[in-house]
Amino acid sequence: MNVEHGKKETLKQQIVEEADSASAAAQNILERGAEVYGQAEQAVSDAYDKTAQTVSETYAQAKSYVNENQGKTILIALGIGVGLGFILGASSHRSRGGRFAQPVVNALSDIALEFFR
Numbered sequence: 313m314n315v316e317h318g319k320k321e322t323l324k325q326q327i328v329e330e331a332d333s334a335s336a337a338a339q340n341i342l343e344r345g346a347e348v349y350g351q352a353e354q355a356v357s358d359a360y361d362k363t364a365q366t367v368s369e370t371y372a373q374a375k376s377y378v379n380e381n382q383g384k385t386i387l388i389a390l391g392i393g394v395g396l397g398f399i400l401g402a403s404s405h406r407s408r409g410g411r412f413a414q415p416v417v418n419a420l421s422d423i424a425l426e427f428f429r
Contacts, residue, residue, distance in 0.1 A: 391420040 378385045395417045 388424055391424055395420045 398416050
């Protein structure tokens with residue numbers, strides 16, 4: 313009976329040691345997961361900040377260009393609007409509008425390119 317009791321105690325001790333080992337491994341995995349999550353969060357935050365800064369700078373440049381070249385900007389916007397109108401109109405009425413849309417869009421593209429040179 314004493315031998316049997318010793319085997320039970322040894323078995324219990326092994327189970328406790330394995331449970332402690334599994335608990336430590338689980339804790340290690342959780343800590344590593346939290347570390348990786350923090351790194352990913354920092355990378356996303358850095359990318360967002362860099363993108364926001366770039367968009368802000370581009371917006372400021374566009375606003376400056378518009379203020380300095382108001383006439384060109386109005387003509388470019390008008391050309392884009394007319395071109396889109398022809399394209400959209402040509403897509404719904406292929407027979408008559410199709411032959412006018414392509415030359416007008418090409419002409420407006422040439423005009424826009426001249427303004428940006």
